[in-house]
Amino acid sequence: MVTRSFRTSHSLPTISHVAEEAKVSRATVSRAFSQPHLLSRETVELVRAVAERLGYVPNHTARALSTGRAGNIALVVPDITNAFFASLMRGAQAKARDQGYATFLGDSDETPELEDILLTRLSAQVEGFILVSSRLPKERILEHAQRRPFILVNRDVAQLPRLLIDTGPSYATAVEHLASLGHRSIAYVAGPILSWSNRQRHAAVAKTARKLGLSLVRIATSRPSFEAGLACTDELLGAGVTAALAFDDVMAQGIMAGLAGRELAVPADFSVVGCDGVLATTTYPPLTSVETRCALAGERAVELLLEGLQGKAPRSRSISLPTELVIRATTAPPGISVRPGANVDGPTPSRHAPMERT
């Protein structure tokens, strides 16, 4: 036998085979599956029996081409491995499946270029897009949105329906929380510059810090990753602050690891706040974090998209999802004052300093 790849391709039975065998027209076979109420009970049963015997299943691709409805949606995110996006995708995919839709997955690797390729490539097979934390310029998003319905998540383009996870107020609360603990000098460890969420969070922190008379340092990073959080620890300590608000939980975790590696205890020596709530309970000590219910956001986004697809009620163009600061165990009054330049000579993970709580 010649090895011919495993495409043991047997041509599947088509609507014509069934029609011939059942001695009805192809239209009747079609109706027996898509509009059975238009047919007599007997005909439906006959056709289905024949189809069953022949092993016929309606061809989804052909149906999609004919009706224009693919029964698919696409979910495009900057990074699947980020727990926030993973949770969101999980919620979205489950909801879509419940509604009979299949979901394409797109990981843009945080780059606008790949995002653009994915959006283009997928547009013909998909009824609509859920575009999460897009790094694309507004104009380009609008161009894509001209081709297919879009729901934006965490990106604020006035012309398009969007779901905005409103972390601003919670970041403001977090700053107030730190201030009330006695912190006077804090840092915001920034996320991607192209991220709407990052701008919102930074703005909220800056405004509140100003209001309360706190000094604020902004620390730039390459990418919202554990490594980036870890890598900015020196800069953080050098800045002479006593607390950091990170762009997200992943970075917060990196910062905590960096601090631990420098024998600094959290929260006794340094306070840390994260965002998303995806990792918050898995760190030790548990992370004080802005909770976002990201899985729910994924579900809501799918609901919005499918409602629009089915031409339901006029949906609101911008939906805001509230968040909440959950205070766990990484924030406390500034303890040992961190002197600029101290303890910044690299990781020494041999010993974990004891940490006190309140």
Add this chain to the structure above:
Amino acid sequence: MVTRSFRTSHSLPTISHVAEEAKVSRATVSRAFSQPHLLSRETVELVRAVAERLGYVPNHTARALSTGRAGNIALVVPDITNAFFASLMRGAQAKARDQGYATFLGDSDETPELEDILLTRLSAQVEGFILVSSRLPKERILEHAQRRPFILVNRDVAQLPRLLIDTGPSYATAVEHLASLGHRSIAYVAGPILSWSNRQRHAAVAKTARKLGLSLVRIATSRPSFEAGLACTDELLGAGVTAALAFDDVMAQGIMAGLAGRELAVPADFSVVGCDGVLATTTYPPLTSVETRCALAGERAVELLLEGLQGKAPRSRSISLPTELVIRATTAPPGISVRPGANVDGPTPSRHAPMERT
């Protein structure tokens, strides 16, 4: 203006539009994209320029109907939010995209039922499947595999091509490592009972423990999650062991949190070993773990699938991916002996005991 759902004006330009605009036939436009070498350089450039201007992209659904090739694959995993699967998906999706394939995403939520639904639903629009850590019975997998090509990951069904991440030897090494440190009584914290990986790991641990004369306790859990790891801490401590090999990093992290909450230091009081290497560097202290290069596994799986699809060389039916035990900072000689029943009265996360190394 009446709000009529946003389906309005979302019709994409077709091959005919481009043909008309470029004053060539539709066949020529088609060739400009699929068989450019059959056309003159000028024609190709002209057509592509016009297409670009009009925003034309070949419709994959129509192409699929005509050629029988959908240009899509599906990736089905038990849990997107598990970092191991997320990394694997990331690698797979990127590779598929590079090869011009789009990827459907399926999350089975660790249940055979949902897995079955996804496989059925997706089969019509997909050229092949990558099924990761399937929880489905062998017979059912084979039925699905009759319709479409399958690549199995971490599931050993003799009739199907499969990619097996070979963690057995590394788990054996891990047990030897613990034994050499002086541990005499260890635990294996198990993963899903339907998981091939779990069986492989448990078998390797059991065999090696027996060989070295170590006493081994197997601890069952509900699901490979942080919470499950956390929840089994009491049982772990009650078992009187001095070290635990967890099914994966996520559970190991849960165990570490549980230990920390009971004022036990890792590795001074208790040693922990994980698996996957996805979280290993993000814990504190860094986790000793069996590294799996999961992103690479995703890429390899896609390569295998696409090779089969294109009828290339007869691929080997079973490919084994080696792993490696990476010793970091969570394993040390058994320090304070853990007395059964001690320190098991719930979390008291107020203080993190200092930990020693070596």
Add this chain to the structure above:
DNA sequence: TTGTAGGCGTTATCAA
């Protein structure tokens, strides 16, 4: 209630 005929967007075959 059922059949006829045309179309969905592409590719493949055969000519030119």
Add this chain to the structure above:
DNA sequence: TTGATAACGCCTACAA
């Protein structure tokens, strides 16, 4: 090198 034309499998007016 390019152009007609016929599939691909299904859906859906329109007719009967």
